[in-house]
Amino acid sequence: MECQEARPLLLDYQRGQLTPARHDEVRAHLERCARCAREEAAERALTNLVERNLPQYPAPLALKRRLAAHWPAPGVARHSWWSGWRRALAPAVALAAVLVAGVSLLDIERVIWRPSDAPGALVTEAVNDHLRLLQSEHPLEIESGGIHQVKPWFAGRLDFAPIVGFEGDADFPLRGGAVGYFLDRKAAVFVYSRRLHSVSLFVFRADGLPWPTRGLQRIGGVDASVKVARGFSVILWRSGELGYALVSDLGSRELVELASKF
Template sequence: MNCNEARPLVDASVDRELSAADEWRVREHLAGCEQCRRVADDAQAISQMIRSAPYHRAPAGLAARIVAALPSTEVASPKATPSPAPVRDSGGWRAWLRNWWPGSGAAAQGGGGGWSAPAAGAGPRAATLAWFGCAVLILCALAVIGSLQLRRPAAETAFIDDLVSSHVRAQISGRDIDVISTDRHTVKPWFNGRIDYAPPVFDLAQQGFALAGGRLDYVGRERVAVLVYHYRKHVIDVYVFPPGASGPAVSGAAPSGSSEGYALLRWEAAGMTWWAVTDAGSDALDGLRAALDARLAGGASEAAGS
């Protein structure tokens, strides 16, 4: 991939909209192209700035000032006509809308400011515009809420694809292990200086999951520690990182499932987030998690001192 091919894909890469294959090609190009890497860093900075921008709510009296500035559509009558008696609001969506709007309702009647129903002198056109503006605001709020609810599953799906791609890429390349050892006292210190956290490491050969070593991988735009276990003739990659450091936030029950024929399992233990990927099936991952949880519960002090 050259610069002309990579530049149009940078924004999509920042927004996690690329397929696993295209994402890998873009990252491979960025690793050797300083100019495109600067473009990607700028796009990432702009994206983070937008997400962290504060939300400003419109002043409570803004709607009243807009309504007051609208021209009246009523035609002056040569004879004075008595003002119509105020209509008692029987409820419904208009009453709910007035109560929902900041500073309206009883507070507005007491002189507390804010917006209330347009006065009769404002004319029917002003009233229609005011209600239309409120409806637009409600629709915008619903759209924002809907997009936030849809964003989390999309982010998790992209991260799962990234995990599976990492697992498959390691198996195909034949470089799935950086430090080959069954001794956790060799594997765990190997990560020192390569990442800013210390993953718990255990050999679970007695439970059927032999530690083969570890490697450093790049998943979810972060460097991640990967523990490699052998289960019968299968390989299980266990990705370990602090919560929030990589991938979507964990909420609710620990999910399990499959993607492209590979079983996945996610859970939290010992202050870390754990993701396991394998082609051996979900039963193997359940057994590995049970064995790891047992060792973490029984040897927390030993692991912390190692």
């Protein structure tokens, strides 16, 4: 594998989204190519800076991708180790400055994100992630042959085991799954369908998120928040250490029917 082939794969490499064969090819390249290894380290440093040091204002994934796009392209002039690092970290420092200054991410992500409106941020994120999935060319990384194929597929791709008690039925067949992000953390994504509608279920670690506490509705043994935003129904709940976000353009009533199956 050559540099120009390896560079665009670095993000997916870090997220464990490559096929095992592809993953090994990238790793082999990084072991023998110092420049790509630096690029990979800078990528990881930015992610760590944003996700660990600034947990109170997680940056949207789209913003991180945009910052990553500003990094040195392969084939540009050579730099010393340190100048490479300085350049790579500059966008992260700029981002930190924006966040510390309390500037709303409204203009950047065109979503409303204010700490005071925190529970609403979960709804917004769920709708955005669902839309991102619908717009993706290959939304499913594993096509469903049933939950017994989809669930084991996540092993090694996530740092938690997604617990999903509904394997799909004639009304809501399971179409497949993917690894995604929910705010600052990895998520298991399960995609169901209902007639021509797509339904996304995001499962992720629940800790440290502004879960709604008011106006909850009892659904199948858990207290859930049912909201409508931008024409989408969103149901949020947590169970143990895991958080769940169910999103669709189905009406709330039908989505509650599905949520009760979990």
